[in-house]
Amino acid sequence: MTTDKIIRVSIWVYLGIFFAYLLGPLIIMSVTAFNSPSFPRMTPWECLTFNWFGELFRDERILNGIWNSILVGFGTVILSVSMGLAGALMLTQIWPKLRATYYTIIIAPILIPGVVIGISTLVFWDRINRMLGLGADSFLSNGLFLTIIGQSTFIASYCMLVLVARLQRYDIALTEAALDLGATHAQAFRKVLMPFMMPALLSASVLAFLASFENYNTTTFTFGEYPTLTIELAQKVRYGITPAISALAFMIVALTVFFALINEANIKRKKMIADARKDATVGELAGKIEVPGIISRNPAAIALIVLVIGVVSVTASAMAYSPDQCIANVQEQKRLETEKRIQELRDRRAKEAAEKAAAEGAEGGATQTAPKPSNNSGFGGVFAPNTLNNEGADEGASDEGADGTSNNSGFGNVFAPNSLGTDDN
């Protein structure tokens, strides 16, 4: 009994830890996008703000990076899905004895490190460019072209794996039946094989797009004048990160969850229809399916509606709600706290000085030993410029604050607990 209970509890504990490990970073990062401090953090919670989203969309480089990523993504989808389909078809047609070898060769790019693919893409196309006698500005050395080509080298293999799985369930007799009924090979391909492959083609496209979007190590060699989002982020992080990046991360997470839910709903709906069709005649079905109307038949429409509602409500609340007052309050509070501490310190110093003077007066032989010199002097050193800064910074100018506070708050962070600690001592 007890061991049973222990096992059950430990399973829940394990699950809790597991999900915390999986989702914790995402949740924390998402939350920091809505907190006002200019360094992404969840505690202390200061003010709810949507400013970081605005910040994000004012950042030309991030926007440019997103645009480049989308361009590269679509190029990669087109190139790698078509190469993957060709590879998959070839695998089913090839002489059986060669199949294993062919499979190994075509799967190899997945096993090669992305860095190697990036470098070799760069070198290879540079050679070709020179062989053809083209200049440095030819399309063969264009960053978009190189990135798409480089990423497709291995993403095509992923696509092929997805497509082969579907193709293995294809009955070649279907193509033969189409040919037998008068179709040309092209017609049989278009009307019979392609519709059958469509679900796999879609999932291969999504996979290819995501793989392309998140790729860094190949792209970093090939991007040229077209830095993608990952490249821009990496470059940004070098100069310190802001919650604007959290805002971007939050949007990506939200979109992913959104589309995953849509997909799930779609699968469930299809299953329900299939179940219903099994025991209903065509006539009954026509009546049954009509009821929910046009929307239930079109998950894309639901998706669009939910998306629009979401965007409108977020924008509206962001416009109605202004965190400026809150931020001002927080800053005012900080200022007051700081002043209070300065006042306390001053009082203590005065007190110490008075005690010292009293002691000196009492014992003339006592040397100039400061009571807490290390503590005090360290404090004083950090503290002095800080207070000046804080007092010097204009409280109202939030734009200034965004730049200035990155220094300040970092300091304040170190500072606040420290000073409290010494007070206790």
Add this chain to the structure above:
Amino acid sequence: MSAGVGVDLENLWIRFGDFVAVRDANVHIKGGDFFSFLGPSGCGKTTILRAVSGFLEPSEGNVLIGGNNMKGIGPNKRPTALIFQNLALFPLMKVWENITFSMEIAGASARDRRKRADELLDMIALPGQGDKLPSELSGGQRQRVAIARALCAEPDVLLLDEPLSALDLKLRQHMRTELREIQKRVGITFIYITHDQGEALTMSDDIAVMRAGVIDQIADGKTIYNDPATAFAASFVGENNVFRGKVLEVRGDQALIRTNRSGDLLSRISTANQGKMNVGDDAMMFIRPEALSLAPTGTQGDHFVTAKVNHEEFEGNSFNIFMEGDGGKELKVAIPNHGQSFDDHSGQDMTLEYDVNNAVAVPAGELAAE
């Protein structure tokens, strides 16, 4: 009835590497006939069908459809339609789209296609089922949709590759009659591939019996059953009892055969082998279980067989007696049930009698596997 379009195979050879799948096939199929290729699996009958439909180029020889040589003409240009063993209905198309696929290829409008599909659905007794998917139909219904799809292409020759093999027994028997009726109604040539001799016998005008790439005999069902040309044809089509031996004497169209176990027996030489069997040749003699009858035990003669009874069974319409036979195979006798009394004879000797005309002698050869 229209004459229909005939199909001829001339000296047809089909090889896959060293393996010969079809060896020198010569077949003339009359227009409007229901013609069956009957043989065990792997005998090359499907290969012949694929050569007729155009999926395979013959290694040698010609396929003629309506007198035109089909060399180099692809399956989509031949006046044939094939019904696949697994039917190969397009799983993502509705029934009516499946049926009218050939019209879609030809560029017909959706309205014309729908109309034609409804006509064909009426013909195959599936009215109003056009909007279902093939996966929502039963096996027999799918079968009929496949037939409608092939007929919609208005072929001159319909090729059927064991289309009934996936169905259960009851449905199979029902579809036999239905197929035969459809064939009579549309009047085109049907070429039917099967390993089931019952299907071949009940439906076909003519049957070609195939064994390991060779066509043993081409004839109507009755002839093949009563007058087989080879030992294989005799043993593959229907139940048969075999007696092995050597030809002792030839008397006109009859031969006296010295059998290994049952003494000298007289038999008719099958039509295809008359004049070809000589004294001293290895021979096989076949007698159907229903052609044997009981005789007083111990009767001697050239049309009497005496053997020990192993066991007996009652099958309703007949009593079956299994006796010690030649080469480890049991000798089966079927006595029609007329309500007579029937005693157990296990372990005893019994003597059987047959009409010499019902016994067939052929040169010794390969028998069909059980």
